[in-house]
Amino acid sequence: MLMTTATIPERKKARELTLQKLFAKEFFKDSVKRKNPLAKGSKLKDMEQILSEDFVDLITTEKANLDEIINKHVDTWPVEKLAYIDKNILRIAVYEIYNLQSVPVKVSINEAIELAKKYGSESSYKFINGVLGSVVRALTDQNFEVTEV
Numbered sequence: 001m002l003m004t005t006a007t008i009p010e011r012k013k014a015r016e017l018t019l020q021k022l023f024a025k026e027f028f029k030d031s032v033k034r035k036n037p038l039a040k041g042s043k044l045k046d047m048e049q050i051l052s053e054d055f056v057d058l059i060t061t062e063k064a065n066l067d068e069i070i071n072k073h074v075d076t077w078p079v080e081k082l083a084y085i086d087k088n089i090l091r092i093a094v095y096e097i098y099n100l101q102s103v104p105v106k107v108s109i110n111e112a113i114e115l116a117k118k119y120g121s122e123s124s125y126k127f128i129n130g131v132l133g134s135v136v137r138a139l140t141d142q143n144f145e146v147t148e149v
Contacts, residue, residue, distance in 0.1 A: 007047075011103070015053035015092055015111055019119065021056045022088040056116045059095050069098070075135040085120045086127060093132055097139070105136055 057083050059066065067079040070090050093112035098104050109132045116125035 002078070010047045010051060012111065013030050013048045014055060016115065016118075017048060017052035018055040018059070018092055019085070019088055019115055021052060022059060022091065023054070023084050023119075025060070026088065055092070055095075057089050058099075061093060062099075063091065066094050069094050069135065070131065074130050081120065083124070086116065086124050087123075087126055089115050089120065090131055093128070094135060097132070097135060109133075109136070 067087075070079050070087070074082070079090075082090075089112050092115075093108045096108040097105055100108075107128065111133060112128050113125045116128040120128070
């Protein structure tokens with residue numbers, strides 16, 4: 001996958017664009033026909049655009065599995081009741097944690113927190129951090145190899 005060969009700034013921007021696309025796809029049910037209104041005027045490099053499109057496809061394909069994982073670690077609401085931004089940030093991070101061993105877990109969590117601070121509610125970043133911490137603890141308990149920084 002391209003995410004493993006991309007530079008850190010490209011990955012960071014690709015995550016942000018992925019979040020915007022996933023949000024638009026969910027918020028505007030017919031977004032396939034629309035341009036992403038959140039990316040309007042964006043001057044992205046080709047690699048960032050390719051990474052984002054790849055990531056959106058992978059996360060969309062794995063959405064049911066990702067939501068099942070997230071539901072095990074959310075005490076308050078099922079995934080479908082979470083804010084669009086929060087659930088898509090969680091999907092991105094959980095996908096990375098489970099599937100991109102080249103990206104350290106701490107990086108995935110930190111990037112998710114930064115996205116939550118930028119796009120989420122005032123308390124989103126705390127919620128995201130708590131859920132992802134629970135996901136990582138469960139993986140560690142299951143002897144899943146967690147890549148550290």
